[in-house]
Amino acid sequence: MTMPQPKARPDTDTGPAAKIRLDGVTKRFGAKTVLDGLSVAVGEGQSLVIIGGSGSGKSVTLKCILGLLRADAGHIWVDGQDVTTMSERERKTMLKRFGMLFQGAALFDSLPVWENVAFGLIQGRGVKRRDARDIAIDKLARVGLAADVGALFPAELSGGMQKRVGLARAIATEPEIIFFDEPTTGLDPIMADVINDLIVECVRDLGATTISITHDMASARKIAHTMAMIYHGRIIWSGPAAQIDQSGNDYVDQFIHGRAEGPIRMEVLKG
Ligand SMILES: Nc1ncnc2c1ncn2[C@@H]1O[C@H](COP(=O)(O)OP(=O)(O)OP(=O)(O)O)[C@@H](O)[C@H]1O
DSSP, rough: OOOOSSSSOOOOSOOOOEEEEEEEEEETTTEEEEEEEEEEHHHHHHHHEEEEEETTTTHHHHHHTTTOOOSSEEEEEEEEEEGGGHHHHHHHHHHHHEEEEOOOOOTTTOOHHHHHHIIIIIIIIIOOHHHHHHHEEEHHHTTOOGGGGGOOOGGGHHHHHHHHHHHHHHTTTOOOEEEEEEETSSSOOOHHHHHHHHHHHHHHTTTEEEEEOOOOOOHHHHHHHHHEEETEEEEEEEEEGGGGGGGOHHHHHHHHTOOSEEEEHHHHOOO
């Protein structure tokens, strides 16, 4: 199969296969600059984890890529197509290639589990309900849930099961790109590790490109090929996940070890 050639390709430092690239992205809310010339890239089939403190702009970064927020400056390339200049119609088409696992799973309470999983297939792809149901049951099995779970409602599930359902939904349309927003928040460490393993397996099976945001370093270490740390609206370190312990950056060191003492504390006290 020949891959479609991107319309335009900015210079890259991670090679020509960058699937998503942010270049000097700035986002302000009133007088507050949240993203301040942020640049980062993720290669095709790679998993990027963005780490950073609360309020550092991780969610805003994802929302800018999805076009839910409009960047004030800079460019965001998805397969060489610039999201910042896309029409609404082009953006909607682009989003069909994305899957998302939201914080807290964000399931529709009024729909049975199978319909939650099948939602994007029925609404987005026009798949017939019966076929969509079969696919949903298949995806539930992929994340270790039996077919009869499909008939239950989200409120009847534990937090860990809800995350599995959220993951089944994220992979249901077999997307090229998946975003994981705090995938392990609220889970006990063992269930978190089960979810991390499932994420790694499902993403590998699909060959998807992923961006995840998390505070959970155990999760980041498990799912990332590359990591990037955001601080004051910029990426202050990025590199292979295996090298994060040798970043040589005091801010990164403090964050990954969760130390109260260090340069970040000084900023917190000042703020
Ligand atoms: N729509 C908005 N309007 C105004 N300010 C916003 C908006 N969205 C985000 N912000 C601000 O931008 C900053 C970054 O928020 P963001 O949600 O990206 O942080 P985060 O790194 O994801 O934090 P956390 O880890 O706590 O979820 C915060 O100060 C937040 O208040």
